[in-house]
Amino acid sequence: MKVSVCGKGGSGKSTVVALLSRAARERGFKVLVVDSDESNSGLFMMLGLGEPPVPLMDLLGGRRGLKERMGREILREDRLTIEDVPPPYAVGGEGLTLVAIGKIHQALEGCACPMGALSREFLKKLKLREGEVAFVDMEAGVEHFGRGVEEGIDAVLLVVEPSLESVTLAERVKGLASGLGKPVWAVLNKVSSGAIERKLKEAAEGKGIEVIGAIPHDEEVFEASLEGRPVDGGEAAEEARRVLERLLERLSDAGPRRAVG
Secondary structure, X not given: OEEEEEOXXXXXXXHHHHHHXXXXXXXXXXXXXXXXXXXXXXXXXXXXXXXXXXXXXXXXXOOOOHHHHOOOHHHHOOOEOHHHOOOOOEEEEOOEEEEEOOOOOOOOOOOOXXXXXHHHHHHHHEOOOOOEEEEEEEOOOOHHHHOOHHHHOOEEEEEEOOOHHHHHHHHHHHHHHHHOOOOEEXXXXXXXXXXXXXXXXXXXXXXXXEEEEEEEOOHHHHHHHXXXXXXXXXXXXXXXXXXXXXXXHHHHHOOHHHOOO
């Protein structure tokens, strides 16, 4: 399965990706994480890796003329597997591989549209084998839907934090994903109490979005993110395992086209 993890900026998308990746590896899956967020720079540390991958955009010669070059190099094949991405453009080990699409490093680099096009083509060509899963850490907001990045994924997982802005964005994502025929589920994040969980769940489900988990505010996760350590918080990790199980169940129920493996 290929799962797009999206939400508003600061909702904790990267944290959720790291927690789900850990849970999937514990369950025996081979995990690919695709960093499609051009502004986030710390995902590799959350995953416990010593260095980030060189962006795929660099493999294709950088931003200039990227569209014309996407038919060559790594994207020249109709199908791609995890093993087709060579180091240093893929880093990891022990059942985990991290690939980054591209990053904005300085002012006046221009928009992120070329990176969106590369994300779309890479995910459309990516074919997972049995026992493999991919989590895509999307850029904040909804522009990636306009670029068609979700065409190559199987499901959308919304990260919803306790804020009106996050719930409002979730409703927009639900509509956009449904327009592409992609199933959408939500995971609540940074939940500080049972009362907050109930209110947030009620707000999301009032928008027609099924909630499949609620990750609590976890000081271990907060400190790990602040210090650049692997994210493996106690309560948060436990709930991420339950979220993964529900996600696998729903994808399996969605039919043969989206069956896991």
